[in-house]
Amino acid sequence: MRMNIKKLLIILVLAVSVTACFDDNDDVFASGNTVKNFIYRGMNAFYLYKADVPVLDNDRFATVADLEEYHAQFPTPESFFNSLIFEPENVDKFSVIFEDYVVLQNVLSGQNLSNGMEFGLVAEDGSASDIFGYVRYVQPNSDADLQGVTRGMVFNGINGIRLTRNNFQTLLSQDSYSIDLATLSGRTTTSTGNSIALNKQVLQENPILLSKVIDQGSQKIGYLMYTSFLSQFDEDLNNVFANFQAQGVTHLVLDLRYNGGGSVNSAITLASMISGNPTSDVFSTEEWNPDVQQFFLDNNPERLTNFFRRTTINNNALNTLNLDKVHIITTGSSASASELVINGLDPYIDVVQVGDDTAGKFQASITLYDSPDFSFNNVNPSHRYAMQPLVLKSVNSAGVTDYFDGLAPDIRLLENFENLGELGDENEPLLKACLDDIALNGRLQNRTSQPEFQLISDSKDFKLLGNDMWK
Secondary structure, eight states, X not given: OOOOGGGGGGHHHHTXXXXXXXXXXXXXXXXXXXXXHHHHHHHHHHOTTGGGOGGGSTTSOSSHHHHHHHHTTSSSHHHHHHHTSSOTTTTOOOOEEESOXXXXXXXXXXXXXXXXXXXXXXXXXXXXXXXXXXXEEEOTTSHHHHTTOOTTOEEEEETTEEOBTTTHHHHHTSXXXXXXXXXXXXXXXXXXXXXXXXXXXXEEOOSEEEEEEEEETTEEEEEEEEOOBOGGGHHHHHHHHHHHHHTTOOEEEXXXXXXXXXXXXXXXXXXXXXXXXXXXXXXXEEEOOHHHHHHHHHHOGGGGEEEOXXXXXXXXXXXXXXXXXXEEEEOTTOOTHHHHHHHHHTTTSEEEEEESOOOOOOEEEOOXXXXXXXXXXXXXXXXXOEEEOEEEEEEETTOOOOOTTOOOXXXXXXXXXXXXXXXXXXXXXXXXXXXXXXXXXXXXXXOOOOOOOOEEEEGGGGSTTTTOEEO
16 A cells, blocks of 8 residues: 555644543444554554564555455454554554543643552562562642652552562552552561552643752752643743742752653753753754655755744743753653753753663654544544554754663762652752752762662553653
């Protein structure tokens, strides 16, 4: 099935994210062929790794009948979609299909089924199977908040069952469960016998967890704990920077240690607030699959370039700090759009990264609906499937991309699970390292770090698109 190159005009429409919520409608149905044909059509047109998946070649199927004979071997749309993913264990861990696009739209707006407890899971010392969890932070007004869960709590079981590498996904995916509390000492846990019952509900995340200004001698240091890049909060983010401006902030500590990503546009907006670069400066460029890339090069090459900006999406002027240096806190849970901010700013200002290596994700996705141009307009009413496949990778103005191993810190310092400290407190170890480096004007050396634990998973992995980046 050869794709008409003119259909690539739809890409210009797909740059706009559709995140509105819609009323439920269960009276929809479609044949397996209808959904599978949509999957193939979208992946053939846009998938970033199309050239690495032979069945997506433009000449692979001469007719629709040939295509349908091929995908008849896959019992579900999901199994067919998964068969088209390139090296899902190593390269593309993020492309996903949704049976109901309402769920996808809610996820893109930051709504998830959650009890509000954000956690990490790490391997217990001396055991090949046991793991434990530690609470990173709690979303305000969530069930975890109401039940008294706080940062630094440790748990090693769920509903009385010991957490292991084999059972944690099943145990923590439940809508309701109790965490079995423990203490951590000498890299091993001891159960306390106490537990806290938690229930999940649809929760709207506010990514601006904490912002404050720290006085350090004559210096005023802005601190922002930012947990996700959600475009509907860009105006709130702009207000935070207005406050930083009003208080005369001269330095900034941006805490992205638990930020798994989100909107590319929000990442560009945040970076622009930090540096104040002119709109003629390139923040990043995009590399799509060869067909799409060539279409843009021939017809609209500027579409491949993202520039710094001076306004929000609502055309309100950005409150910029015009800094030539920023400190950014990272861990292995800092991914995609978080890394985009670091990589995009790096050619222009001094980015001092404090903490641990980032996750290593530089690809972004878009939403594809079953419609003539893959937008939500004129969507097929017979089903609600939608896809969120990887379609592009980001490259900074110096040509840096493909950081599969993550971005390495300038000051390496791991979190101490036995003493995490309070986020935003000047003595919290990672923030303190930033403040000390600012006070010493960049002369701080790597500190003695805690013994490294093996991170097994975190709460973002239990959320749809938790570590993804999208246009």
